[in-house]
Amino acid sequence: MTHTISADGLRKRYGDVRAVDGVSFEVPEGEFFGILGPNGAGKTTLLEIVEGLREADEGAVTVLGEAPWPRNPRLLPRIGVQLQASSFFERLTAREQLRTFGSLYGVPAAKADAMLETVGLNDKADVRVEKLSGGQAQRLSIACALVHDPELVFLDEPTAALDPQARRNLWDVLRAINTEGRTIVLTTHYMDEAELLCDRVAIMDAGRILRLGPPAALVRDLDAPARISVASGVLAAAEAGALPGADEVADDGVSLVISTRAPSEVVAAMAARDALDGVQIRGATLEDVFLDLTGREYRA
Structure with a gap:
């Protein structure tokens, strides 16, 4: 089986705090993988190491067969990252925003525009980003992460602060993205979201993975x-x-x-x-x- 991500013994310390403490896991190609944990569990630090934004103190990680650190320019066109809080260029419309992101990767304007339909924002193409609702802004953020057709997508709490209708609409978008064959790594505080979307989840606390497996299997093992x-x-x-x-x-x-x-x-x-x-x-x-x-x- 081809592994999109392979992490072995990752550790990251900040003084006496062990933000990531010996984490090992693998994500097969095409999997929808969730990372769950309370505040301060180490989820974001772990993702930053895997994404190549932060150097691990110990351990090794490969992403799409490449080492992400030091910052690896060969990986940048192959991964997409949607952060928990996204900042857009001011005064641009949704279409202009997406075309600007696409231009960084040499994506033609027509292809960038097509991504608006993928995330259900065709009718908001000429609306300035500051006028979008929370759910619409999140969908645009995901579109920006997908505009260059990455093989691997990282989503950090994509439905945070969204109303139930906007959350479920975004779930449909994420399912469609995964169905197209992309590997998705998701962090979320919503257990129903992880249970519905993820093939497997890793539950973290205090920098360690406590349990890893398909949601249904973890539930059965609880014997509640x-x-x-x-x-x-x-x-x-x-x-x-x-x-x-x-x-x-x-x-x-x-x-x-x-x-x-x-x-x-x-x-x-x-x-x-x-x-x-x-x-x-x-x-x-x-x-x-x-x-x-x-x-x-x-x-x-």
Whole structure:
């Protein structure tokens, strides 16, 4: 299998802080790879090392078969980078902005204009960048990262601060980019986003990768109980607690929730009592895996 990225034993220190502490991973060609972690986990530093923006203290990394550091001009046309906070040239329209970025790589104006359609900004081509909405600006930022047709794309929290509609619209764009064969490396704080988009994710904390694998596999390995909920009053809490397979019961006056590792038994028992009106069954998610590995305390 061809690996687009291969990292081995990467370390980066700032004084006593180990921002990246012995990280190793590989990203195959065409994969949608996610890097997750709380604030200060080392995600951005790791990406900067892989992108060739920062030198590692120890370890080795290759990107598309090349060493990214010292800054490697052969890699620049082959990678695209969308930063968490993007700055555009002032007073330019979306079309002019994209053509300017494309000109840095010798991309013809017509090809640059075509990228507007790819990210759904055709109708905003003549709008100045400062007049774009947050979601539109993020899509333009991604278009700038893609305008030279890179093989590998780095996306640093591309949907941060977007409303739900804008996020889902951008997800469609990212799926289409990946379907075209590009390798994508994504950092995000949204677990549902990573679970939906990524083939594999690496969960980082304190500069280390704690777990790596397909989201569904990580969720299964957690072996967390299922949660079955119905409206309060459908079943008494005491009766729910006596059902075969029920482990814990909570009733907040709106919903009665049964935690269980034998959901089929509980549901069958509820069906026998005609207590399935409005039933919802929720298993573990990637967010549960994330919290189990990194803890639940708030980090600024």
